[in-house]
Amino acid sequence: MNRRALAICLILAALLAIVWWARSNEPKKSVATGSDGVGVASTASVASALTISSATPNASAAPRVVDPVRVLTAKWGSGRGELGKDRPSEGNPEGPMSFARAGKDLLVVDQVNQRLVRFDKDGKVKSTQSIGPTVQDIAVGKDGTVALLDRLGDKNVTLTDSNGKKIGTLPLGTGDPGSITGVFVDGNTVYVEEGHGGLTGIGTTDGQPMGSPVTLGGRPTKDGALLVTGSLVAPEGKLTVNAIDRTSGTSRFARLVQMPRPSNFIVLLDSDDRGVVYAGVAAGEPEQATIACLDPHDGHVIGRVIMPMSRDPEETFRDFSVDGDGTIVHALRDATGVTYATATCP
Numbered sequence: 001m002n003r004r005a006l007a008i009c010l011i012l013a014a015l016l017a018i019v020w021w022a023r024s025n026e027p028k029k030s031v032a033t034g035s036d037g038v039g040v041a042s043t044a045s046v047a048s049a050l051t052i053s054s055a056t057p058n059a060s061a062a063p064r065v066v067d068p069v070r071v072l073t074a075k076w077g078s079g080r081g082e083l084g085k086d087r088p089s090e091g092n093p094e095g096p097m098s099f100a101r102a103g104k105d106l107l108v109v110d111q112v113n114q115r116l117v118r119f120d121k122d123g124k125v126k127s128t129q130s131i132g133p134t135v136q137d138i139a140v141g142k143d144g145t146v147a148l149l150d151r152l153g154d155k156n157v158t159l160t161d162s163n164g165k166k167i168g169t170l171p172l173g174t175g176d177p178g179s180i181t182g183v184f185v186d187g188n189t190v191y192v193e194e195g196h197g198g199l200t201g202i203g204t205t206d207g208q209p210m211g212s213p214v215t216l217g218g219r220p221t222k223d224g225a226l227l228v229t230g231s232l233v234a235p236e237g238k239l240t241v242n243a244i245d246r247t248s249g250t251s252r253f254a255r256l257v258q259m260p261r262p263s264n265f266i267v268l269l270d271s272d273d274r275g276v277v278y279a280g281v282a283a284g285e286p287e288q289a290t291i292a293c294l295d296p297h298d299g300h301v302i303g304r305v306i307m308p309m310s311r312d313p314e315e316t317f318r319d320f321s322v323d324g325d326g327t328i329v330h331a332l333r334d335a336t337g338v339t340y341a342t343a344t345c346p
Contacts, residue, residue, distance in 0.1 A: 063290060063304040068330065068341030071106060072123030075337040081125050083338055084112030085314055095314030095333050099340065101323050102140045102162065106340060109148070109317075111135050116148070116164070119340075129164035136317045141185035145205040149183035149192065157183055157190055159207050168207020173200070182318070186220040193219070196266075197229070217244055221271035222324055226252055226296065228277055230269045237261040241269075241279050241294060255299030257292050260284055267291075267309070270322035276302070278322045278345065282309060289320065291328065293345040303346020308332060 074083040087093040098109045104121035114133050118126045134153030140146055144162035155177045159167040170190055172180065182193040188206070191199040201214030218227035227244045237259040243252040260283035267289050268280035275296030280289050289307045294300065310319065310333040320330045332339045 063306050064346075065306045066343045068307060068332075068343045071329070071340045071342060072119055073337055073339040074108075078113050082113075083108060083110045083117070085333075086112045087314075092315045093313050095312075095316055096331070096338060097135070097316055098137045098318040099329070099331060100138045100140045100146075100321060101329060102144060102146070106329070107138060107140065107146065108340075109135055109138050116146075118164075127164060129160065131158075137183045139183045139185045139190075141188070141205050143188075143205065145185065147183050147185055147190050147205075149180065151177040151180045151192075157192065157202065159190070159205060167205070170203035170207070170209055173202060184219065186216075186224070189214065191216060218242070219269060219271075220246070221275050221277065221296070222273050223271070223275040223296075225275050226271075226277070228269060228271070230266055230279055232259075232263060232266050232281060234264060235262045237263040237281070237283065239263070239266070239279060239281055239292075241277060241299060243277065243296070243299060252297075253299035255294060255301075257294075257301060259290055259292075263290075268320040268322070268328075270320070271296075272322055272326040273324040274326070276326060278328065280307075280320060286311065289330070291320075291345055293326075305343055305345045307343055310334070 074081060076082065076085050078084055083096050085095045094112055096108050096110050100107050105126060106119045108117045110117050111131065111133055114131055115128045116131050117128050120126045131148060132150055132153050135148050135150045137149040138146065146160045148158045150156055151172060155172050157170045161167060172192060179195050180192045181196045184191045184193065184199060185205060188204050189201045190203050190205060191201050193199050199216040201210045203209045216227055218229040220227055225246060227246055229242045231240050239257045239259050240254065241257065242254045245252045259281045263281040263283040265282055267282050268278055268291055270278045277294040277296060278291055279294065280291035282289055287309050289309050291305050291307065292301045293303045295302050307330060312333045314333055320328065322328055326344060328343045328345060330341060332341060
C-alpha cells in the first residue's frame with residue numbers, strides 16, 4: 001500500500017471514530033416509568049401537563065385477591081334490619097344508593113324505604129331517620145355532621161347531627177343538579193362534585209349557605225394535604241391519578257397506573273388519614289374491582305387488591321369507600337340482600 005492510500009485509510013478511520021464518539025454521547029430520550037413498570041415516553045403523546053413520577057416500583061404492589069371480611073348482611077325488605085330494593089317495570093332498578101362510616105357505625109342510604117339506617121359495629125340497627133325517596137349520597141364530617149344529597153327531588157343537601165336531628169338545608173345552586181356526582185365534607189365546608197370533576201362549596205356544616213363561591217380542583221384527601229382527580233382510558237386500562245398540593249397549589253404527582261385491559265369505569269377515588277390515595281376500576285368478566293393504593297408523596301403504587309363486585313342490576317351511587325384508618329368498605333348485592341364487607345390495601 002503506498003503512502004497516499006495509507007493516509008486516506010487513516011483519515012477515514014479517524015472520521016469513523018469521531019462519528020461513533022458523537023453518537024455514543026447523544027442525550028438519551030427521556031422515558032419515565034410508572035409504579036407498575038409501564039414506561040411512558042416524554043413526547044407529545046403524553047399530555048404536556050402530565051408528569052409521571054419515577055419512584056422505584058414496590059414488589060408488594062402485585063395484585064392480591066382478597067376475601068373481604070363481612071361487617072353485616074341485610075336481607076331485602078322493609079323490616080327492621082332490612083334494606084329495600086325496587087325493580088319497576090319502567091325505570092332503573094334501585095338498591096341502597098350509598099353509605100358512609102361514622103366512627104365504628106355504618107350509615108346506609110335506604111332510599112327505597114325512605115330512611116337512613118345506622119348500624120353499629122356488630123351489624124345491629126342502632127337507629128333510623130326519615131329521608132326522601134330521592135336521596136342518593138351521604139358524607140360524614142369529622143364532627144359527626146351527616147350530609148345527605150338530594151339532587152333530583154328537593155335539590156339540596158340536608159344536614160343532621162349524629163343523632164339524626166336536622167341542622168339545616170343547603171340549596172344546590174343554579175346549575176344542573178343532575179350533573180352532580182357526590183357530596184363531600186372537608187373541615188366545616190360542604191361541597192358537591194360536578195361531573196366527577198371540580199367541587200363547589202355550597203355551605204358550612206352548621207347549615208349556613210356559602211357567602212361567596214369556593215371551588216376545589218379535585219377531591220380533598222382526608223389529611224387535608226392534597227386535591228386528587230382521576231381519569232381513565234378504558235380500552236387500554238390506563239388510569240391517571242393527579243394530586244395537587246393544597247398549600248402550594250402545585251402538582252405533587254401525576255401517576256399513570258396500568259389497570260386490567262379493558263377497564264370499564266372508575267369505582268373508587270378516596271384517601272385515608274395518612275393521605276394515601278385509593279383508586280380503583282371495574283374490569284374483567286366476571287367484573288371485579290382492581291384497587292391500587294398510592295403513596296401520598298410521589299404516587300407510586302404501594303399495594304393492589306382485587307375485590308368482588310355486585311352482578312345484580314340495581315343502580316347505586318357509591319359501592320366503595322375508605323375509612324380514615326385505610327379500611328376499604330364495599331357493598332355487595334345478590335338475590336337475597338346486600339353485604340357490607342371490608343378489606344385492606346396493602
